[in-house]
Amino acid sequence: MNQEMKSSTSSETTVWDVLHLSGSPHIPSSVNVPHAWLLLGPTGSGKRLTALAMAAAFNCPELPGVGCGVCSTCTRIISGRHPDLHLIVPEGQVISVETIRAGVIPEAARSPFEARRKVFVIEEAERMHPSAQNALLKTLEEPPEDTIIILVCDQEDELLETVRSRCRVVHFQRVPSEAIQGILEAEGAETPVARLAARIADGDINRARSFALEPEAQSRHRSFAGVPARLTSSLEALDAAAEIVTEAATAVKERSEAQKREVVELAAALGEGRGTASARASLAKRHKRELRRLENEVLNEALWTIASWYRDVLTARRGAPEAIANLDLTPDLGRWAVALEPDDRSLVAAIHRCATTPGALARNANPSLAIEATLVELARLAPPPAESMPVD
Numbered sequence: 001m002n003q004e005m006k007s008s009t010s011s012e013t014t015v016w017d018v019l020h021l022s023g024s025p026h027i028p029s030s031v032n033v034p035h036a037w038l039l040l041g042p043t044g045s046g047k048r049l050t051a052l053a054m055a056a057a058f059n060c061p062e063l064p065g066v067g068c069g070v071c072s073t074c075t076r077i078i079s080g081r082h083p084d085l086h087l088i089v090p091e092g093q094v095i096s097v098e099t100i101r102a103g104v105i106p107e108a109a110r111s112p113f114e115a116r117r118k119v120f121v122i123e124e125a126e127r128m129h130p131s132a133q134n135a136l137l138k139t140l141e142e143p144p145e146d147t148i149i150i151l152v153c154d155q156e157d158e159l160l161e162t163v164r165s166r167c168r169v170v171h172f173q174r175v176p177s178e179a180i181q182g183i184l185e186a187e188g189a190e191t192p193v194a195r196l197a198a199r200i201a202d203g204d205i206n207r208a209r210s211f212a213l214e215p216e217a218q219s220r221h222r223s224f225a226g227v228p229a230r231l232t233s234s235l236e237a238l239d240a241a242a243e244i245v246t247e248a249a250t251a252v253k254e255r256s257e258a259q260k261r262e263v264v265e266l267a268a269a270l271g272e273g274r275g276t277a278s279a280r281a282s283l284a285k286r287h288k289r290e291l292r293r294l295e296n297e298v299l300n301e302a303l304w305t306i307a308s309w310y311r312d313v314l315t316a317r318r319g320a321p322e323a324i325a326n327l328d329l330t331p332d333l334g335r336w337a338v339a340l341e342p343d344d345r346s347l348v349a350a351i352h353r354c355a356t357t358p359g360a361l362a363r364n365a366n367p368s369l370a371i372e373a374t375l376v377e378l379a380r381l382a383p384p385p386a387e388s389m390p391v392d
């Protein structure tokens with residue numbers, strides 16, 4: 001999965017096995033652990049999971065430096081519920097200097113709540129505002145002895161050289177489709193499902209796994225992939241947009257129920273002792289962010305799936321069936337492929353339109369309006385070929 005990884009030589013099960021990661025970055029034993037890490041690579045290449053596995057490895061009392069993956073420390077860390085694990089994510093489009101000043105610098109100076117080390121995982125680190133990156137420099141350079149900072153980043157050009165040069169860099173690669181299929185089969189997915197998931201996911205293991213293992217994700221995918229065939233008019237487009245927004249709302253509601261259970265668990269685990277108020281406050285904050293993020297994830301998934309349909313039509317027209325993602329929908333694809341309209345130029349414009357909407361969503365555009373505008377535009381750019389329209 002990444003260049004610097006080496007396989008564990010231990011015969012015991014480790015956190016790396018539990019998370020199906022191919023190996024761990026070389027983590028030196030207790031002394032001289034690098035305090036600042038930068039995990040670089042494309043979306044879905046396993047960086048975030050690796051960051052959590054590393055946090056577990058640094059703190060696991062059973063297998064120090066490796067992580068057993070099953071003790072209370074490991075399981076709470078890999079599920080993101082450990083008081084000494086600090087997950088920093090963008091609020092809206094950026095990670096602001098205030099977030100670093102309030103959420104990282106003072107926390108890094110405190111002693112750990114219960115683990116050996118505090119671990120800060122800064123997700124989408126490229127979204128740190130330059131002033132935020134500058135604010136972090138001193139902590140990166142001279143972090144407290146018991147502090148580890150892991151930056152997770154898709155686009156290293158956005159990071160200041162001064163930040164990058166202070167970190168131990170680990171490179172990740174897009175996961176090949178065959179490898180994804182293999183991982184999913186090992187996890188118990190049927191071969192046809194694993195194969196379809198691997199094609200659809202385009203190198204993103206998280207997306208592939210959620211597709212293969214969650215029936216809801218499969219039905220969501222089918223409904224999103226069917227959207228282009230429904231875009232016969234603006235009215236139909238608005239209908240389809242409303243359904244997509246409802247899908248996102250349903251996902252948010254389900255997660256919100258799970259969060260309520262998590263709050264109860266945390267209260268039971270913490271009692272009323274030292275630091276519990278701040279642990280509760282940080283959990284509430286994390287929950288709010290999680291929900292906002294989840295809504296965007298589902299909406300982006302819809303856009304991405306719709307775009308993959310138009311791309312598949314182009315692929316089918318080029319006679320390259322091995323590159324088609326939506327293997328389950330090939331009869332319909334065939335019909336689009338032989339039609340004169342929409343032509344290739346319109347399909348490319350439609351793909352482009354899908355690709356620009358996530359940016360608008362990240363800039364806090366009203367999600368319903370953004371999706372509606374996109375689908376109305378798609379109905380204009382690339383309405384389904386006449387043959388596939390329903391006949392009354």
Ligand SMILES: [Zn+2]
Binds near residue numbers: 067068069070074
């Ligand atoms: Zn453990």
